[in-house]
Amino acid sequence: MTQSSEEARLRAAVLNSYQRRIEAQYGARGTELLRLLGEAITQAYRVLAPELLSEGLTMFATLQPGSRPMATIATAECSSAQLAGRVHAGATLQALGDDRFVLCAEQLDPLGLASGALVYRYQDGDHFVIGGALSKIPQRRPFPSWWSMPTFFEVEDALCAYREQVAMDCDCDILKDEIWHDSDRRWLLANKPEDAMQRSLWRYLRNVLRGAQRVREVDREQPVEGRKPPDIKITFSESNRIALIEVKWMGASVNEKGTAISGFRPDERSANDGAEQLANYLDANLRRASKHQTMGYLVVFDGRRQNVTFSGGLTRQQALFYELRDVTYVPDLAAQRNDFAVPLRFFMRRWSPRCEMRAQTSLLLRRPARRGYSPTVTADRSLTWRWPAIS
Amino acid sequence: MEDVALEYDLLYLCAALERSAGGVTAAELQVFCYLAALVSIYAGESGERWLYQFSATPAGAPYSRALANRLDGLRARGLILDMPAARPGPGNVTRRWPAPTVLVLSELGHEEHRSLSRFPSCAARERFLEAAGAITLTQPLASVTDAMSYEPGLRRALDRLSPTALLEDASLDRVQHQFLVIDEALSASDACTQDLLVPVSIWLSFLSDCAEEGARAA
Helix, strand or coil: CHHHHHHHHHHHHHHCCCHHHHHHCCHHHHHHHHHHHHHHHHHHHCCCHHHHHEEEEEEEEECCCCCCCCHHHHHEEEEHHHHHHCCEEEEEEEEEEECEEEEECCCCHHHHHHCCCCEECCCEEEEEEEEEEEECCCCCCCCCCCCCCEECCCHHHHHHHHCCCHCCCCCHHHHHHCCEEECCCCCCECCCCCCHHHHHHHHHHHHHHHHCCCCCEEECCEEEECCCCCCCEEECCCEEEEEEEEEEEECCCCCCCCCCCCCCCCCCHHHHHHHHHHHHHHHHHHHHHCCCCEEEEEEEECCCCCCCCCCCCCCHHHHHCCCCEEEEEECCCHHHHCCCCEEEEECCCCCCCCHHHHHHHHHHCCCCHHHHHHHCCCCCCCCCCHCCCCC | CCCHHHHHHHHHHHHHEEEEHHHHHHHHHHHHHHHHHHHHHHCCCCHHHCCCCCECCEEEEEEEEEHHHHHHHHCCCCCCCEEEECCCCCCCCCCCCCCCEEEEEEEHHHHHHHCCCHHHHHHHHHHHHHHHHHHHCCCCCHHHHHHHHHCCHHHHHHHCCCCECCCCCHHHHHHHHHHHHHHHHHHHHCCCCCCCCCHHHHHHHHHHHHHHHHHCCC
């Protein structure tokens, strides 16, 4: 980046900064309240998933300490732990600090509150009321809110969460817009989608992985002894641990011109090849960096559809045929090696029926559990997706 | 004075990050102390006056031996405790590496922190430490440490893979230039910026966006 473009980018960052705009409007008290609200929003989102608040959430902190703008008859004071049982589709909360809130079940107008308070609003993203209007904070995709981003200390945990929260419904702009030839139905992958898949996973890991990371890098394309490099490498700070992630994909993709299905159609064999490649990286790494403890992870993005053709249609059953069909690895390197984690398959579904599945989930949860049909959490925590397919 | 400052920095940031992120690892503490040193540079202090040095080593960066030693001392005295890091549910993860731990202040640690904050030498550092810790109230800790790894000095040192002193080479000039641009742009805007949280958050979002763009272009 040249110096002038860097300067231009920095000036743009200053202009777009919501923190600056809050300070400009409310002065030092504004950034003080931003801290208070930041802590309170994080506490609230530990028990409330923002994406499930269909009517949105308004939270504010008053400019005048001790001020209570909401009528006491319709409010209750509570802690964040009590919010889970009391907030349903949406609410208005006054943040008092020290994990105390005043809760009002009704949605009050955030703009009306802003005359005496710094007001945060969640509705399809984070907003603050600045200059008399709701101002959206640039979203850090795929996370619904800056204050609800999960954090993980274990690579496996982060990968499992990515599978459920992102890959399953392609719930990130990269997977949604870049890896599909037909992003509206998701039957055919784009030509050479692997780079975008890696980038999506890399971006996710950068934002959620913490703990023992030392160099804190989740670097792409790190060479290991001249062999085809692993796709993502994670090094850990003040530690001799390294995590290598090999990214593979399966499914039908279109050719370079986008006029037909490509002859290159990775399947279970490619996933097995990936496992072998990863084992080779691990061996090479062991020779090169014998003082390091390395763990290898194979992740496979699965975009397979049964009997997919370039111009034909698919039934729901065909589109979801591979949803529950895991790859068989021969040999089973995860069982044979201590440095090889159980491979993870990220099945990417046809266009997101998340709402539909949520409806099914709530119906099932209301039923008394019966044999073979009870909504138990599976070992890999893929609660929703282990039930019998519903046609 | 150096010892007091070291202890205060560690206790202050440990307390702040416990509140916002449920605890902090030893490596993250180093990063946030480094960020506080950079904040002081933004505020016009010279890097050398930060009282302890940072370097990039093959084992990790940023790293201050003085901080690491003092942290060990605080742990030994029971002021800082190692606690198991919270995990998201039971899961089926086969743990092959030791369980991660985070650092939190003990009651004794809180008392020591309160006592030290009365020292003028510590109070003078507080606004830099506060801004560094408060950034986790506006964005998750993991994304802060990730953005920090794209700080020019650190980035350069990590690319070299050899021990390098930080905050004193040419890359500091680049950081100072970035700070200057932010400061000028803030002065020209309508914000009467006194709060260091504002420039810090702008700078970190700039670093993060640059990393994102670099990946897209790769």
